[in-house]
Amino acid sequence: QVQLVESGGGLVQPGGSLRLSCVVSERTFSSYAMGWFRQAPGKEREFVATINYSGGSTIYADSVKDRFTISRDNAKNTVYLQMNNLRSEDTAIYYCAVRRYYTQGSIKVRDYTNWGQGTQVTVSS
Numbered sequence: 001q002v003q004l005v006e007s008g009g010g011l012v013q014p015g016g017s018l019r020l021s022c023v024v025s026e027r028t029f030s031s032y033a034m035g036w037f038r039q040a041p042g043k044e045r046e047f048v049a050t051i052n053y054s055g056g057s058t059i060y061a062d063s064v065k066d067r068f069t070i071s072r073d074n075a076k077n078t079v080y081l082q083m084n085n086l087r088s089e090d091t092a093i094y095y096c097a098v099r100r101y102y103t104q105g106s107i108k109v110r111d112y113t114n115w116g117q118g119t120q121v122t123v124s125s
Contacts, residue, residue: 002026002114009119020081022096030074033105036081038092050105086123093118
């Protein structure tokens with residue numbers, strides 16, 4: 001059973017930064033694309049960023065472009081989301097997900113096979 005465990009969430013002031021981490025218990029982690037999504041109260045889960053198997057290709061939602069950076073360390077089975085210049089509208093539960101059997105990322109929730117439990121990010125003064 002594949003397990004994904006996120007960490008790094010918390011409370012931060014507007015303009016601040018956080019780095020989320022997601023450790024994946026998947027032997028072939030380096031073969032699969034990964035994604036970050038988020039869900040605010042009363043809203044649907046939405047795409048944030050995705051990275052291909054090697055880390056050579058990334059895609060971002062327009063709302064986070066130039067502020068967030070997705071990266072991965074295949075030696076550590078870990079994907080990261082560096083979030084800078086955070087805004088109140090970034091407040092949400094953040095989820096990482098693996099797209100097993102696919103090397104390229106996707107912006108669609110339904111394309112991901114396994115999900116973490118989520119980590120809360122709250123941006124407030």
